[in-house]
Amino acid sequence: MRILIVEDELKMASYLRKGLTEASYTVDIADNGRDGLFLALHENFDLVVLDVMLPELNGFEVLRRLRVQKQTPVLLLTARDTIDDKVAGLELGADDYLSKPFAYAEFLARIRSLLRRAPRGTRDVLTIADLEVDLIRRRVRRGETRIDLTAQEFALLQLLAERQGEVLTRTFITSQIWDMNFDSDTNVVDVAVKRVRAKIDNSFDKKLLHTVRGMGYVLEDRS
CATH class of the missing domain: 1.10.10.10 (Winged helix-like DNA-binding domain superfamily/Winged helix DNA-binding domain)
Incomplete structure (x- = not known):
């Protein structure tokens, strides 16, 4: 399965990619919202891990524009832990929300849960x-x-x-x-x-x- 990580903290993005690659996922990275949105719209991903605080376009705006065209599962990843932020993300169409800092084991469990819930391909x-x-x-x-x-x-x-x-x-x-x-x-x-x-x-x-x-x-x- 192919996962897109949109995260401007390169150390964090590299850490997550290493862990997901070891778990047999294919991972792409974008370090700003504009590039992340372009990749999410023009490539086929099974899941998008999306940071909220991003340069150029923030995660909420990326999510809003993505949902106009695609229903790819999205896990929001952010240091903002207020109820209002969580509600805003979920109402825009996020499938799950994880606040930093987090344990990698929980992150991987959320990924697996979202991928299990995602609809499979249309082939019978x-x-x-x-x-x-x-x-x-x-x-x-x-x-x-x-x-x-x-x-x-x-x-x-x-x-x-x-x-x-x-x-x-x-x-x-x-x-x-x-x-x-x-x-x-x-x-x-x-x-x-x-x-x-x-x-x-x-x-x-x-x-x-x-x-x-x-x-x-x-x-x-x-x-």
């Missing part, structure tokens, strides 16, 4: 090679073969299919499917991937679910 069926993942009927097929998955296995396959071609780390997968912090001693992801692979790959010549050593897993057609 995800396809890769001869694999079809029907998001409405919750059905999976490879060619003419129906594949039965548990709810957890389907969630894992859906995550991989929505981001096909992207290497997803174990940390990211656990945060999205199990909503928990990754424990390096836990092999829950490897076990789940093994079960899904057995169902969608083992009986077929073309393999789609690949392990990227030292990084994670990717669903892609390598033929």
Whole structure:
């Protein structure tokens, strides 16, 4: 997923980008409101982290103009902690509001919560090679073969299919499917991937679910 951070404190922006990148998000940064608004309007982001006190255009004005054209989820980030400021931001269309200073763990939890609430893409069926993942009927097929998955296995396959071609780390997968912090001693992801692979790959010549050593897993057609 792709996140835009609009923050003029470069040290703060760099810190947040480092943490989000480690959590497997793609992050862009703008250091003023005008550039942030341009990027938010002309690029496709899953979430915007928007500081209120910005040069050129303040965060409230950026949010007001953004909402005219887009409904991208927005987390307001600011040192202003008055009730009036919070109400103003929410009435302009902010989805959440976090006051500085804050703990990074809370920031990441807010990000994950907003991304879970955000509507998914408009496609009802995800396809890769001869694999079809029907998001409405919750059905999976490879060619003419129906594949039965548990709810957890389907969630894992859906995550991989929505981001096909992207290497997803174990940390990211656990945060999205199990909503928990990754424990390096836990092999829950490897076990789940093994079960899904057995169902969608083992009986077929073309393999789609690949392990990227030292990084994670990717669903892609390598033929």
